[in-house]
Amino acid sequence: MNNSVLSYSLQFIVLVLVQVLILNHINFLGHINPYLYVIFILLFPINDKRLTYLLISFVLGLTIDIFSDSGGVHAAAAVSIAFIRPVVLKFCFGSVYDHGTIKFKNVDFGAKIIYFIILVFIHHFILFALETFNIKDIILVIQKTLFSSIFTIILCLVTSILFSKKT
């Protein structure tokens, strides 16, 4: 228990630092950045402590916000995907999730990709919609969501493959 808390705290700090020091400065084609930190919310262990999970997601988003001077956009996006995750889990993994025996390292890879895609898209849409904060620029929001999501999803998949523990 104690060990896993320590390991998740370490992951939290490393992901925040990687995000604010490296990934926020990529600016591919002008303004496309991957937001790798969502992988922490995506792969957080599934258990009954939903309140803790929501709070941790909020704090993670807010930390990114403080570093990038962006108000509360990351916090809002992060807490929203944390809130709707059970629905998406049920949609993607179905019966495995219902039995409560789901472990991310031995789920079907195709289902995992779909799970990543749905949550990353929702996260990025909320993020850019709040950042732009103007209904007139909805096309721009969708465009940014699309490009950044592709970048984020690829990076998340690569990271989850590279750092998954072999059993």
Place this chain on the structure above:
Amino acid sequence: MQQIIQFFIRNKTNLLYLLLLFIAVIFTIQSHSYHKSKFINSANFITGGVYNSANNVSIYFNLESQNILLQEENARLNSIYHTPNDTIDNSFINDTVYSGVKYKFTPAQVIKNSYSAKNNVLLINRGKRDSMKQDFGVVTPKGILGIVDQTSTKFATVLSILNTNIKISAQLKNSNHFGSLMWNTKSPQIVQLNEISKIAPVKKGDTIVTSGRSVIFPKGIPIGVIKDYRLDSAENFYTIDVKLFNDMTNIEYVYIIENIDKDEINSLLKPNNE
């Protein structure tokens, strides 16, 4: 009563979510208004410290280009220094000496740059202990950069001109027609100068400078050149695309401008506004 408590316990996840979302949206709205992001800014000792140590490493990667910039500035200042007074062309220096308004320049380093978001905020390594305050101007050797927003002991955030919350008074260099400088978030090289009257002599390639009508910047600090211009929909004012002299993607050494007479000017102007 018991039913209310039951209701809270049953819906505690939803309620917590709504509460957190509400807080996040409040912070977001604050960040969209000028000088309001008091709690969520990177000028605290943790984020400032992290960016400062990262900058201590990354500063070495562009030493060469920064050296060239400083050398260019030195050359320009030298040529002004060795020219007899009456032929001085550069109002940047002239005005600080002769206009009667005194400005104090403090050197600083940008430790976090940003140019891809809609509201870009920079972080510099000067703060309250260097007597930095809100609304000080920030310039580079080539032109203006932004306005100081929040300050902590050692750091300060700067609202860059690439920020939709900021408006800077600017004018054409060779006539006194002035307007306000804003950014339409499209390109980090181009900002927009609005409200220039239709009768102003606007030409492509003309220089745009600060107007000195606010107490933040002295008159005549270079901003950029006119890249393109068009009349607005009402056909009364020009909207001008200004190509910045600064490369906003590569900024390291800056100067903070303090207007020493600012309080006096503000206290004089205040009764008129009310």
